[in-house]
Amino acid sequence: MERLDDLLAGHPFFAGMSPELRALIAGCARNHRFDAGQYLFRESGSADEFFVLRHGRVALELAQPGRAPVVFETLGEGEIVGASWLVPPYRWNYDARAATLVRAVGIDAACLRGKCEADHHLGYEMMKRFVPILVQRLHATQLQILDIYGNR
Amino acid sequence: METAEAAAAAPGQIADMARIAAAAAAADPFLPRVYRVRQARRELGDTVTLELQPESGAAPAFAPGQFNMLYRHGVGETAISISGASEDGAGFLHTVRKVGAVSAALAGLEPGAAVGVRGPFGSGWPLAAAEGADVVVVAGGLGLAPLRPAIRHLLARRERYGRVAILFGARHPRELLFRQELERWRARLDVDVMVTVDHADASWHGSVGVVTPLIRRAAFDPHETHALVCGPEVMMRFAAGALCDAGVPQSRIHLSMERNMKCAIGLCGHCQFGPAFVCKDGPVMRYDRIAGLLAVREI
Numbered sequence: 001m002e003r004l005d006d007l008l009a010g011h012p013f014f015a016g017m018s019p020e021l022r023a024l025i026a027g028c029a030r031n032h033r034f035d036a037g038q039y040l041f042r043e044s045g046s047a048d049e050f051f052v053l054r055h056g057r058v059a060l061e062l063a064q065p066g067r068a069p070v071v072f073e074t075l076g077e078g079e080i081v082g083a084s085w086l087v088p089p090y091r092w093n094y095d096a097r098a099a100t101l102v103r104a105v106g107i108d109a110a111c112l113r114g115k116c117e118a119d120h121h122l123g124y125e126m127m128k129r130f131v132p133i134l135v136q137r138l139h140a141t142q143l144q145i146l147d148i149y150g151n152r
Numbered sequence: 153m154e155t156a157e158a159a160a161a162a163p164g165q166i167a168d169m170a171r172i173a174a175a176a177a178a179a180d181p182f183l184p185r186v187y188r189v190r191q192a193r194r195e196l197g198d199t200v201t202l203e204l205q206p207e208s209g210a211a212p213a214f215a216p217g218q219f220n221m222l223y224r225h226g227v228g229e230t231a232i233s234i235s236g237a238s239e240d241g242a243g244f245l246h247t248v249r250k251v252g253a254v255s256a257a258l259a260g261l262e263p264g265a266a267v268g269v270r271g272p273f274g275s276g277w278p279l280a281a282a283e284g285a286d287v288v289v290v291a292g293g294l295g296l297a298p299l300r301p302a303i304r305h306l307l308a309r310r311e312r313y314g315r316v317a318i319l320f321g322a323r324h325p326r327e328l329l330f331r332q333e334l335e336r337w338r339a340r341l342d343v344d345v346m347v348t349v350d351h352a353d354a355s356w357h358g359s360v361g362v363v364t365p366l367i368r369r370a371a372f373d374p375h376e377t378h379a380l381v382c383g384p385e386v387m388m389r390f391a392a393g394a395l396c397d398a399g400v401p402q403s404r405i406h407l408s409m410e411r412n413m414k415c416a417i418g419l420c421g422h423c424q425f426g427p428a429f430v431c432k433d434g435p436v437m438r439y440d441r442i443a444g445l446l447a448v449r450e451i
Contacts, residue, residue, distance in 0.1 A: 074359045149384065
């Protein structure tokens with residue numbers, strides 16, 4: 001458990017978080033390794049875990065019938081994969097594929113949600129860290145929708 | 153020039169006419185000088201790099217970031233950034249994407265064709281001011297073209313600068329401009345090159361997403377950094393915002409603006425941008441001087 005706590009302590013997402021709160025989160029954590037091509041999760045699967053990326057690149061993709069899947073974002077070291085665990089019905093809306101060897105810490109969503117309900121200070125800390133990520137991704141999506149590099 | 157008079161003239165007379173035209177062009181910024189297409193290189197499906205060489209004499213010197221007015225006879229004239237000097241230094245490189253009648257006519261030119269050239273015009277990238285500092289180059293799509301001379305300058309004088317990061321965003325892996333040159337830059341050990349695309353399939357192993365998040369991933373000292381940004385204006389607004397968020401002073405963020413340039417010398421007013429004219433006061437402009445104007449739709 002100490003080692004997982006250390007791993008979280010070195011990740012930008014947890015920068016500035018008190019050791020006590022981080023230890024609570026580490027209690028819901030486990031280590032993962034995904035080889036290139038393996039999926040962290042698949043669309044419509046249960047969002048029962050999110051991932052703190054330590055190494056490698058993850059491709060977020062959407063499958064289309066009769067076509068190759070489209071990669072709409074890649075995430076790398078220092079970033080977080082998955083936000084659907086925050087919002088009912090806790091289902092993934094896309095696939096997450098390891099584009100390279102990936103090392104990550106997985107956080108059990110039900111475990112962490114339970115701790116956040118019991119300790120709203122922890123819950124607020126998590127929200128303060130997740131909301132900027134969601135806003136940044138929303139802005140990035142707006143730029144992608146504009147298709148700014150196209151001919152117009 | 154492919155006029156009836158020129159076609160009927162003897163070679164010596166043509167050379168004399170070209171010399172006279174060159175001298176007149178130097179005196180009159182409205183008079184195009186005749187250049188010939190030496191080479192046309194297809195970069196992407198709709199984008200071509202033309203190597204233009206003056207019919208006589210040498211091409212004038214230019215500063216990275218400046219533009220020329222290119223005139224296709226019988227079609228019209230448009231402002232095109234200089235994307236480099238030709239290898240022998242005798243001419244200009246212009247990278248042209250087909251988006252309208254004039255650019256389509258230019259992009260369709262074959263070697264030997266005549267083009268009228270006025271310029272170079274406008275302001276350049278602050279490469280001398282950036283010496284001793286880190287430099288972050290942020291390019292989107294065809295915006296890499298006006299930045300290429302600046303990147304070549306930085307890399308040719310690498311010892312004069314701190315860390316150099318080149319961040320490039322494109323629509324799709326098929327639409328990466330100057331791909332071979334990008335790969336050469338990336339192979340160097342003294343420059344940080346990051347490339348991202350908006351969309352890709354699984355065969356692309358690089359980054360997917362917009363260019364602005366790359367700013368957070370790049371290594372530079374924000375208080376000692378000059379940023380050079382060129383791309384679609386929406387991208388530049390977001391990139392400038394991300395650079396400010398990272399701590400880069402607004403006065404050290406430089407954007408290459410694009411407006412409807414016609415006369416290129418600040419007389420006609422077509423490219424007016426608030427109190428400035430993009431052709432004369434730009435195209436490279438300091439963000440602190442234009443940040444308030446970028447959000448005004450009417451401008």
